[in-house]
Amino acid sequence: MWSDKRYRAVLMQILVVAGVFAIVAFLAANAVANLEALGKTFGFDFLWAPASYDINQTLIPYNSRDTHFRAAVVGLINTGLVAVAGCIFATILGFIFGVLRLSSNWLINKIVYCYVEFTRNVPVLVQILLWHGVIVTTLPAPREALSPMEGVFLSNRGFNVPAPIFESGIWLVAAAFMAAVAGAIVFKRWAKKQQEATGRIYPVFSIGAAAIIGLPLIAFFVAGMPISLDTPEFGTFNIRGGMVLRPEFTALWFALSVYTSAFIAEIVRAGIQSVSHGQTEAAFALGIKPNWTMRLIIIPQALRVIVPPLTSQYLNLTKNSSLAIAIGYMDIVATLGGITLNQTGKEMECMLLVLLIYLSISLIISAFMNWYNRRIALVER
Known part of the structure; x- marks a missing residue:
């Protein structure tokens, strides 16, 4: 069997795998012994x-x-x-x-x-x-924070911006966004097939971007603008509210x-x-x-x-x-x-x-x- 290279290759692979498992077993046993010597146990209850x-x-x-x-x-x-x-x-x-x-x-x-x-x-x-x-x-301290626009503050504590607060009706905006993304993907595949068949090129990016931006925007107004903003403001020692x-x-x-x-x-x-x-x-x-x-x-x-x-x-x-x-x-x-x-x-x-x-x-x-x-x-x- 050793003179046949087919059997020899399989035997060498078995020996290598066995050696790897032996090394892993030795390391695991050594770790367990050391933990026992230190009076420690192995477990994930601490999580x-x-x-x-x-x-x-x-x-x-x-x-x-x-x-x-x-x-x-x-x-x-x-x-x-x-x-x-x-x-x-x-x-x-x-x-x-x-x-x-x-x-x-x-x-x-x-x-x-x-x-x-x-x-x-x-x-x-x-x-x-x-x-x-x-x-x-x-960057300046929070009390002297830069404010390039209302509700936006830039200081050495971070970049504070208004945080969105989602209200009832936001599901309509999310559904419109998902539908727009799916429609853009379908349109892209259709346009690619048309280009391969006829050579005509459609404005895939422009139409896709318009759908992804426009459809959720329409749904946003139809749903009654279900997003409000938590605007940052100066506190006693720091800037409160918003997202940082x-x-x-x-x-x-x-x-x-x-x-x-x-x-x-x-x-x-x-x-x-x-x-x-x-x-x-x-x-x-x-x-x-x-x-x-x-x-x-x-x-x-x-x-x-x-x-x-x-x-x-x-x-x-x-x-x-x-x-x-x-x-x-x-x-x-x-x-x-x-x-x-x-x-x-x-x-x-x-x-x-x-x-x-x-x-x-x-x-x-x-x-x-x-x-x-x-x-x-x-x-x-």
């Missing part, structure tokens, strides 16, 4: 004990009397908020700078080149601390977005350059506008080169959000892996949960991007 600490930014109701589990959920939501907002903003900046990086204008080309090289060669933690310091030290965007979130979101956008810009530049220049020349020969050439011909072909490394940048941004603890932003690391761990002494359980959470988030991002990559892949005959 249902009162957290007894406050969180400065919450998107769901929370107070110090809630459980450690709810505190972890709040931290997870804060992590997701930074990750989603950062990926969106970094993608927009990256595509803009990636296209400008190929500009024939010498000044624009060199400015973007300097931006990319400077940004991606400075550690992201330094950039987070820098932007947080800039926001906290340059904390400087910790702003600094973290902006720094991660700017840092990641420099890498995305180079990915976009490489993707565009991978498309044969003959495609551009052929489009110009047919009289297609330059912006249409980029949007309809170059970018769709470049995406098969852009998307795989873009997935890695999304994963890096999400994992780099764990540096939020350096400026006091309460993400999953600061809540479950920080304060909860110190209060309960359940370091093994807390870090195991944090590890599994980040692993799950990364796998979800990878699965979604792999699905999108398969969807946009060019079908060859």
Whole structure:
């Protein structure tokens, strides 16, 4: 059997898997023995004990009397908020700078080149601390907050804006929005089929945007304007009411977005350059506008080169959000892996949960991007 490479390959795989399980079993037994020596038990009952600490930014109701589990959920939501907002903003900046990086204008080309090289060669933690310091030290105190318009205040405590209060009838607006989005998707697919069959191009973006904005707006007035505003106002020591965007979130979101956008810009530049220049020349020969050439011909072909490394940048941004603890932003690391761990002494359980959470988030991002990559892949005959 050993001389037959088929059996030998199977046997080697069995031995490797057995070795991995043996190592895991040894580590688990060693951890259990050490916990017993310290007089500790392994369990997750602590998640249902009162957290007894406050969180400065919450998107769901929370107070110090809630459980450690709810505190972890709040931290997870804060992590997701930074990750989603950062990926969106970094993608927009990256595509803009990636296209400008190929500009024939010498000044624009060199400015973007300097931006990319400077940004991606400075550690992201330094950039987070820098932007947080800039926001906290340059903006005025709450009593002297800047107010560019009524009900909006900008201070070193955060960006206060009116908060919407949803009343009865908001379901009609939500239903109209969902119907508009579904209609826009159906219209886009129909327009694509018509273009392939007849060559006629419909204004998909304009019609879709008008439907998504106009239909909910009509439903809003028909339902009697079921949204009121909680406007911020000056209190004794601080600004009360409304919705606040904390400087910790702003600094973290902006720094991660700017840092990641420099890498995305180079990915976009490489993707565009991978498309044969003959495609551009052929489009110009047919009289297609330059912006249409980029949007309809170059970018769709470049995406098969852009998307795989873009997935890695999304994963890096999400994992780099764990540096939020350096400026006091309460993400999953600061809540479950920080304060909860110190209060309960359940370091093994807390870090195991944090590890599994980040692993799950990364796998979800990878699965979604792999699905999108398969969807946009060019079908060859």
